[in-house]
Amino acid sequence: MSHATTTLPNSRTDERFTEAAGHAPSSLPQLVRRNAAEFGDRVAYRTPASQGRWDSMTWAQVYAVVVEAAAGILELERKLPARQAGQAGFVVGPNSPEHFIAEYALQAVGLTAFPLFSAISTPEMRVTLESYPVSIAFSGSSEATGRLLEATDTLSVERIVQWGTEPIVEDPRVLTFSELRRMGAELLKRRPDAVDELIDAGTLEDIACVILTSGTTGVSKGVLGSNAYMLDVAARYRFVYDAQPFARYLSYLPAAFSVEQYNGLTLAAAVPLDVAFSSSPAAADAEFVTSEATMKYLGPRQWEELRATLPQELLSNPDEIVRRRDEIRRTLGLEHVTGCVTAGGSLGPEVLEFFAQLGLRIRNVYGFAEVGIITSTRDGDPSESVGAPIPSLYGAEQTQLRITEIGEVQVLAGVRCAGYWGDKNKLDLTDDGWLRSGDAGVIENGALHILDRITNIQHLPNGTTFAPQPIEIAAMSSPYFSNFVLIGGHGEDSRIGALVQLNEDAVQRQQSSSDNPSSYQEMVVDQRIEALVVAEVQKLNQTLPSSQRIALVGVLPKPLTVDDGELTRSLKLRRAVVVDRYDELVDAMYERSEAGPVAFSAYVGRDGEGASRNLEGYVNQIRQH
Template sequence: MDNTPSPFRSVPDMFASRVAESGDREAFSYPVPSPTGSGEKWETLTWTQTRDRVRDMALGLHSLGVTSQARCAIAADTRVEWILADLAILCAGGASTTIYPSSPPPDCAYIVSDSGSMVAFAENDEQVAKLMGQRGAMPGLSRVIAFEGDAGGDDDWVMSLAELEARGAELHAEKPELFGELVASVKPDHLATLIYTSGTTGRPKGVRLDHSNWLYEAEALRIMDEEIRARGWEMLTPDDVQYLWLPLAHSFGKVMQVSQLRIGYKTAVDGRVDRIVDNLAVVRPTFMAAAPRIFEKVFNRVVMQAKEGGPTKYRIFRWAVGVGDRVARLREDGKEPTGLLAAQHRIADRLVFAKLRARFGERLKFFVSGSAPLAPEIGRFFYGAGITILEGYGLTETSAGAFLNRPGQVRFGTVGMPLPGTEVRIAEDGEVLLRGGSVMRGYHNLSGATEAVLDEEGWFATGDIGVLENGRLRITDRKKELIKTAGGKYVAPQSIESRFKSLCPYVGNLVVHGDRRPYCVALVTLDPEAIGTWAEANGLGTLKYPGLTRDPKVRAMVQEAIDELNEDLPRHETIKDFAILPSELTVEQGEITPSLKMRRRAVEERYRDLLDGMYEGSVQSL
């Protein structure tokens, strides 16, 4: 079923090959505080230097008793040490268990305990304290290794990363052949990664991904690149520069790691979301992967700045957006603008779009978008501005990557065509089924759960509803999130929510509600940064976030966007009423996952009384 065989036995084998081929080329760059105490500077690691650090860490883990497929957890933000630790775990023969640093202590303890992790890497004192506070709930955890901080004080249960590397260096001096033997012992069917899905409902499930899953992803991307080159386009080369900020606890971030090992490009690593825009100008990447929320925020900021420039500047901006949209639609059909439209686009580029591209360092080839739907309107806005967003699709259970739009074959509203070697079919009820080398081997410690989604022929039931259009997949909604109104009409809330974000730059989330109800209503959250700027321009600058959510002017602004949204919706999908929530949706309250996916049921339960109030006086069928 997987017709994309890899030339490598394991991820460590692929890593060793990359080191042998690329040696002194730069592998990573990362920010460190400046020695003078002012600002920061970027340091680099070559592939050889990376190998040396990974080797010492891997041998240090071996000295702590890490053996074949033994689980080691990582609780940290995206940083170069995360990548080094992950590679070290795999090279020692172990398997990485990922933990979001935002996870509360009980969740951390559950993942460590359920996975059977014997060692845990912790980013700093905060993460160390979480684990120490739950020590009694994790009897199998023998050691915590801290990237930074005081390493737990005098507690021998905690050691520093430097101490681990020192242990490994000593062992390497005694047995220089040991590292190579460990790498050679790892097999394709060995467990490589245990990722706990953040889940929109219920307790997270551990997804078991072995080395062959990641080898498939890396090889499929390489083959896809060859296919793209044959059409005169270019995907990735060893000379490219990736800016990596994605959470590495998520499979999307992980697939960008293994792609780097196969292709050999350089990666600039910094997980601080508030530094993305500033870092783009410093790193000047040729590509970057991101969730749609990042593109929504950039779009919102551009719209706000255009409005702040006054009526004339905003009219020019709106005109340019209209021109860009027409050009984007032509390019989706494989055509280029001519005549008057081409001339208009050149003017729009000089006045608006060139300034936007400059923000991204002016070397950008494309963005990759995944983990949630991208509003087609936002995709076309960037495309018309000369910035390509390649939307893809996959799940943790499919090693993140299953579909991707290709350069020169972009079609917004779809997630593109399957990766080489991935098969797709649509079930009778519309559910998307996948088969191929990316599909997980099963869930961890969950009897019956694997069989519920993975049949004997290898077909995985994604839980998503979709259609195939000329080989491209269009995801219409989550199977479990489809709304059926009291009148028997079906509503796909995700597409409505995605569309709304492109209409109102001041909104963070829209939650459409209406299952077994007579009509649809919505809960709205505001984007704190965007609404603050809007408030200053509209005489409400003294109000804090809660006050703005109650202000009539804010409601009128949101109502205007709701009205515009409703104009293009069938009657049964229109939003009849809405409420602006007094606070954002947060991970801590369980309303969104660490990967920024909304937990619809949790939000609806928390605001049940508010939702019920919007149906008072109506005849309900509950």
């Protein structure tokens, strides 16, 4: 096949992704093939080299590797049990070209790609993945390969393909990515069109990938993402970012995270994008700059922290911000950025206004795994809203929202996932076909406002209605808090309490004396820092109705982590786990009349993998002004 750049791809954000002739591809591998044929010499992927330089792969090179890997999978399958319906292939490893190439290759031969978080443990694999029919897995490290092998007593994995430079595990079931490609190249000599014919057969209804839900309330469910679903969500992101052909994107979020599947995997093939892969989370900020990325996705807290790195005297001078706009953008690593997105909360008007002064409009989006993102803020929408429905280009009808009598947000039309893997879980649909979100919200002047999860809305012992999430989001505007968990009363006590995790870096910066605490544990019991916590909560209380003000604070004895099962892999809080584990700190918070340290024991670690430890927190009362 000859690869040469011809015409530019369609840059409109209100049409389906098409080929030059106008045909709309129906699958991700078809889009990768289109990219190789129509602009094969354009950069597809970049990986860090040295001193801020990047090595690159073109779309022609990417497609050639996809085809060889796909053919290699066909060769492997000749010696494996026959495929089952819905069979998938695991992909676990760091963000890299091989990760997405492995997914495209699986899809090219009619398998479903199933990306896993790279830190998934063997016990997690056994619990979460045992019901999935998978015979082939891809791994990006010796450690991940070892965990997959340990889990084969439960999983049906027969072969593991390892990419990268780490030593390969000595096991007959393991082969290198290069060996897989060589096998594929031999097959292609005999049957040059073997993979292309299978790619031709791809449809919008085929399941492209499995995306695990966050698992905030239990075991993650496998959301089945059809090609139509993946392309529709990617088109919505294109609309929100106003992503143009060959825009530069840094892949740094975990590759298995839904946002990375929508953007790094799908949008990158569909627009297409120029994707740079970060070498590590620690290097992401620097590599965002050297890659000259144009698309920026951050949580609300991260946008706030980025702004907070500038001196307060500058932040309070709008004219100076506008005058020094280019300089400030370079300082913040935003020199090349054209599209900004946030999700998972709201940003204060002062934050939105600051970035607008820099020429950047941050779009706040809302959605969930079953539907992807479905709304986005528009110019003029309230800062606390998540905007209006985004056009659905692959749905038979446009997305509709309604609010029920109990205040739940429900969704109809657009394109949603094809359900969950297996028969244990079903989509939560109403009798008339609307999808229940589980979120409480209101629509005001055409803009959706999310209040909280329906299950989180409580009544205090005195009968007062209490929605924690808006207050928790407001609390996170303080740079000194990393997590903030509200407690809606205790027994007959209707006072509202809060469990607080300190932001170590911000607290350290705030303390100017030479005898600053050097560890999180020392911070917890330091009276200067306790005074800072109280002052921040009092500041928050001034913005709240009297019935919703926080009266008690308990400082958590350790940071909440993914490894200890207190946060999901996508860094969402597992509220029930936190409240249950630190119940002794909650008891002390409500029972003590004086401030002071609290020694207690709590389980630390993932369920079944940890142990009880002696810890020390701190409790305090908040004086109401």
